[in-house]
Every structure is written in structure tokens, then in C-alpha cells.
Amino acid sequence: MRAWVLEKPGPVEADPLREKDLAVPEPGQRELLVRITVCGICRTDLHVVEGELPPKSPSMIPGHQIVGVVERLGSGATKYRRGDRVGIPWLHQTCGKCPYCRSGRENLCDFPQFTGYSVNGGYAEYTVAHEDFVYPIPTGFHDLEAAPLLCAGIIGFRCLRLSGIAGGDNLGIYGFGAAGHVSIQIARHWNVNVFACTREEKHRRLALELGARWSGDAAAEPPEKLDASIIFAPSGELVPPALRALKKGGRLVLGGIHMSPIPSFSYPLIYEERSIKSVANNTRQDGHDFLKLAAEIPIHTEVQVFSFEQANDALKTLKHDGIRGAAVLEVNPDSLAGERRP
Numbered sequence: 001m002r003a004w005v006l007e008k009p010g011p012v013e014a015d016p017l018r019e020k021d022l023a024v025p026e027p028g029q030r031e032l033l034v035r036i037t038v039c040g041i042c043r044t045d046l047h048v049v050e051g052e053l054p055p056k057s058p059s060m061i062p063g064h065q066i067v068g069v070v071e072r073l074g075s076g077a078t079k080y081r082r083g084d085r086v087g088i089p090w091l092h093q094t095c096g097k098c099p100y101c102r103s104g105r106e107n108l109c110d111f112p113q114f115t116g117y118s119v120n121g122g123y124a125e126y127t128v129a130h131e132d133f134v135y136p137i138p139t140g141f142h143d144l145e146a147a148p149l150l151c152a153g154i155i156g157f158r159c160l161r162l163s164g165i166a167g168g169d170n171l172g173i174y175g176f177g178a179a180g181h182v183s184i185q186i187a188r189h190w191n192v193n194v195f196a197c198t199r200e201e202k203h204r205r206l207a208l209e210l211g212a213r214w215s216g217d218a219a220a221e222p223p224e225k226l227d228a229s230i231i232f233a234p235s236g237e238l239v240p241p242a243l244r245a246l247k248k249g250g251r252l253v254l255g256g257i258h259m260s261p262i263p264s265f266s267y268p269l270i271y272e273e274r275s276i277k278s279v280a281n282n283t284r285q286d287g288h289d290f291l292k293l294a295a296e297i298p299i300h301t302e303v304q305v306f307s308f309e310q311a312n313d314a315l316k317t318l319k320h321d322g323i324r325g326a327a328v329l330e331v332n333p334d335s336l337a338g339e340r341r342p
């Protein structure tokens with residue numbers, strides 16, 4: 001199979017992914033062999049490829065927003081059939097035994113595996129995953145539109161949950177990429193007022209198109225005080241201005257897996273019971289709840305499509321804020337499923 005392989009992390013400008021011809025993986029006990037149609041490109045892929053997240057393996061296929069079709073079942077696999085459309089997310093597997101797994105917090109598992117980071121991911125024609133950790137893709141989503149739901153969507157949803165936001169509240173969204181553009185649709189569905197802070201003009205426009213009450217520059221002060229905010233941008237310097245924009249008791253949620261250092265700030269910024277919380281991964285329940293809601297709303301993802309050959313270029317474009325909505329790698333354009341929305 002064709003696959004993009006990372007052997008040595010480095011700046012994307014140096015094209016660190018190499019195309020290789022690898023053997024199709026064998027599905028193990030209760031695993032599925034999935035023929036990949038598309039794979040969403042996430043900012044985390046950039047952190048993996050550039051080495052901001054330390055390598056977990058000497059050679060790695062990135063990608064963790066995989067949509068494909070079940071090609072073969074490993075022994076003991078019973079939940080899906082050949083031909084079923086499935087999604088494979090970041091949370092590849094958890095141990096099921098550690099205190100976090102046993103207390104409903106498998107996102108914090110002590111021995112987790114992550115797709116496209118600790119095990120091979122979706123910048124390839126095939127991959128394998130345990131049947132308990134894949135999602136059925138709801139009907140109504142085209143493959144290309146479904147891919148960004150699998151990480152940007154699920155993580156955005158978990159950030160919204162942890163923000164405690166409710167109807168009528170004011171929510172700040174800092175950084176308006178793939179996760180931001182899905183989260184705003186959920187927030188608007190819940191009747192939350194959204195204030196989008198982002199440095200790119202085209203991202204500010206998209207936020208307004210999707211129903212933001214206001215949009216401004218990355219560190220700009222919104223015209224109203226906020227009940228909660230989510231920072232999706234990997235920029236620690238946004239934390240102090242985001243705290244400054246919160247009401248008393250406001251909650252600030254950090255949605256990224258990696259962030260530049262947070263500058264020190266004076267106590268009054270966090271006094272009056274303001275809080276900061278990071279989001280680490282998600283539980284499978286988050287994923288199932290989100291995909292059900294995404295189909296109900298329905299979420300419309302704005303995608304910028306890259307051909308399989310363009311994997312390195314897609315990462316460069318993402319690095320330089322060039323994506324409107326979410327980037328998706330088209331692995332197998334001849335077998336895309338679902339209707340594209342107009």
C-alpha cells in the first residue's frame with residue numbers, strides 16, 4: 001500500500017514525510033482492516049511531524065481522522081461487517097484497567113495508544129483498529145465532510161462540555177480553524193453567543209458567516225464580557241487576554257495538545273473564581289454523543305481537499321493558517337461515499 005511515513009521529525013518546509021510502499025497491515029484479535037478513503041489533517045499532525053510532540057516510534061504514519069470502509073475482520077471481531085463505513089479517531093486504544101479508565105476518564109488513561117502517533121494512522125491506503133474504538137459514520141455526511149468531525153469535532157465538543165456553557169451565555173473562541181468552525185455550530189445550536197478572536201481575516205469572515213456575534217483579532221477584547229472561552233490556537237500568549245475578557249467565575253478551556261509557554265500574569269486576572277482547564281483527548285462517550293448531535297444539527301464542515309500526493313503541502317498550508325475550515329487528504333478519490341452538501 002501507499003503510505004506517507006515520518007522517520008525523522010522536522011520543519012514541514014523540508015518535506016519530512018516520505019512516500020513508501022508498505023505491506024497492508026494484518027488485523028489482529030477483534031481488529032478491523034479498513035480501506036481508507038480520506039483522512040482529515042489536524043494541527044496535532046503538524047506537532048507530530050515537526051517533533052513538538054516527542055516521537056513514540058522510529059517510523060510512523062500520521063493521521064487520526066480516518067474515514068474508510070471495513071475490508072476484513074480480525075478474529076473475534078463481530079461489531080461491524082465488511083463494507084461498513086467507519087471512522088478511526090485519535091484515541092486508538094486505552095488499557096481499560098488503570099484508575100482513570102475504571103473511573104470513566106479513559107481520556108486520561110495511563111497506557112493509551114494514539115492513532116497516527118503511537119501507532120500508524122491514516123496517511124495511507126489501509127490501517128487497522130480495534131472494533132471497540134471505531135465509530136460508525138452517521139449517514140448524511142460525505143466522507144470528506146465527516147473526517148474533520150473525528151478530532152476537530154469531538155475535541156471541540158469536549159471543550160464545549162468542559163466550558164459549562166449554556167443557552168444565552170457568551171462564549172469566546174480563540175483560533176478559528178477546524179475545531180473552531182465546528183464548535184461554533186454546536187454553540188449556536190445551543191443558543192450561545194459566540195465571539196471569535198483570530199488573526200486571519202478569512203477566519204474572522206467564516207466565523208461571522210457561521211453566526212458569530214462579533215469577530216476580532218487574536219488578542220482583541222470582545223465588546224462584551226464572556227462566561228467561558230476556548231483557546232484552540234497553540235499560543236500561550238493568548239491566555240492573559242482571554243482571562244481579561246472573562247466575567248467573574250468565567251472558565252477558560254485550552255483545547256490544544258501543545259501550546260507555546262504561557263506568560264506570567266498578575267493574580268487579579270484569575271481571582272474572582274476564574275479558572276483555566278486543559279482538555280486532554282476524549283472519551284469514546286464524547287465521540288458517540290458528538291456524532292449523534294452532529295447528525296441532528298446537522299454540522300456542516302467546510303473542507304479544503306488535498307490529493308494524497310500533497311500531504312507535505314497540506315501541512316505547510318495548515319502551518320501558515322491557510323486553511324478555511326478543515327484540511328482533508330483524499331486517499332482514495334474513486335471510492336468516496338455520501339452526498340456532498342451544496
Ligand SMILES: [Zn+2]
Nearest residue numbers: 095098101109
Ligand atoms: Zn487506562
Ligand SMILES: [Zn+2]
Nearest residue numbers: 042044151152
Ligand atoms: Zn487531532
